[in-house]
Amino acid sequence: MSASPVPGPRVRGTAPDADPPLLRVTGAVKRFAGVTALAGADLTLAAGEVLGLIGPNGSGKTTLVNCISGALRVDGGDIRLQGRDITRASRARRARGGIARTFQNLKLFGDLTVRENVTVGGNASARTSRDEVERLLAGLHLDGVAREVVSDLPYGTQRRVEIARALAGDPRVLLLDEPAAGLNDGETGELRDQLRRIRDERGCGIVVIDHDMNLVLSISDRVQVLDEGRVIYEGPPQEAFEQPHVVEAYLGAS
Ligand SMILES: Nc1ncnc2c1ncn2[C@@H]1O[C@H](COP(=O)(O)OP(=O)(O)OP(=O)(O)O)[C@@H](O)[C@H]1O
Ligand SMILES: [Mg+2]
CATH class of the missing domain: 3.40.50.300 (P-loop containing nucleotide triphosphate hydrolases)
Known part of the structure; x- marks a missing residue:
């Protein structure tokens, strides 16, 4: 990896004064x-x-x-x-x-499944590994609806899909x-x-x-x-x- 600050190692917690904030x-x-x-x-x-x-x-x-x-x-x-x-x-x-984000008005691929939305991720240039997708689905309690088409799901569930998708790029x-x-x-x-x-x-x-x-x-x-x-x-x-x-x-x- 390069020695530059982005995408260098993660810094957990409060950084020392000399370090720039996240x-x-x-x-x-x-x-x-x-x-x-x-x-x-x-x-x-x-x-x-x-x-x-x-x-x-x-x-x-x-x-x-x-x-x-x-x-x-x-x-x-x-x-x-x-x-x-x-x-x-x-x-x-x-x-x-x-940098990843979710939207005030949901922006999901409504005709794709939950798993497909998360796999594509917030950052389409970096496809997420299968294991990571499964971890994200489980973490947001979406494993039970992974194969459902997003537009068929209740709004609250769609919001969780958006968060899982944003997290897909780590x-x-x-x-x-x-x-x-x-x-x-x-x-x-x-x-x-x-x-x-x-x-x-x-x-x-x-x-x-x-x-x-x-x-x-x-x-x-x-x-x-x-x-x-x-x-x-x-x-x-x-x-x-x-x-x-x-x-x-x-x-x-x-
Ligand atoms: N694309 C745009 N074109 C013109 N004006 C805009 C645009 N986007 C935002 N604004 C204006 O900029 C100001 C800030 O809007 P913004 O959407 O950032 O507010 P907000 O704090 O997110 O509000 P809310 O709590 O209603 O979501 C508002 O006056 C809004 O009308
Ligand atoms: Mg707003």
Whole structure:
């Protein structure tokens, strides 16, 4: 393997100060016609960490994830993966570097089976070994439906297929955009356990966007709150809603 930071050895836990974080976004700016979706947003993620990314509707959460995955290019700022500048890297290169994501609106191959979706993986350039596919299916309790066509399955199951598919490339960074949307309480509880296990077993960094505050505040090691494309809070989950300006951002948006 090359000696470069990507795709070098994984670093578990908190890296020494001299080492760059797993992922660092600095001053991200993204404009759409007439709308500034990101107005200088920062984000830092360590290996083995779950970061909750919350904020009112339209605050820029999905846009930030899109800029990290390479679905969108930032208009300003920079993005580094283990210290390497990926600001202008293609989506495929970022996927090869270990960035995987799920979508707010599911993007599965509806007419393929569960196993086929996971085999193709989030990163089609790196087909996943049979054993790994079977482990992923079992880990997300999908072994019983492996041969079912995805579009025939309940929504909650499809969400798990998307996570298994994102994990198929063995990512270092997992970006989850509203993984609990449309899930019932039981399914959300299961998701919480699964995400904890993924973090603990794989040591990847996970960014979770969700409007289910119970979920986000209970699984995140740290949260950051976006409002109008800026980070207005970053710190311990339990203190986020003790900040009057965070509460006001939510009230203002509703
Ligand atoms: N492709 C686009 N074209 C134009 N405007 C966009 C586009 N994508 C996002 N926006 C705008 O950028 C802002 C941020 O949107 P974004 O989807 O990132 O918010 P969000 O925090 O994910 O919201 P939600 O919680 O509703 O999913 C919004 O004002 C949105 O309308
Ligand atoms: Mg969104």
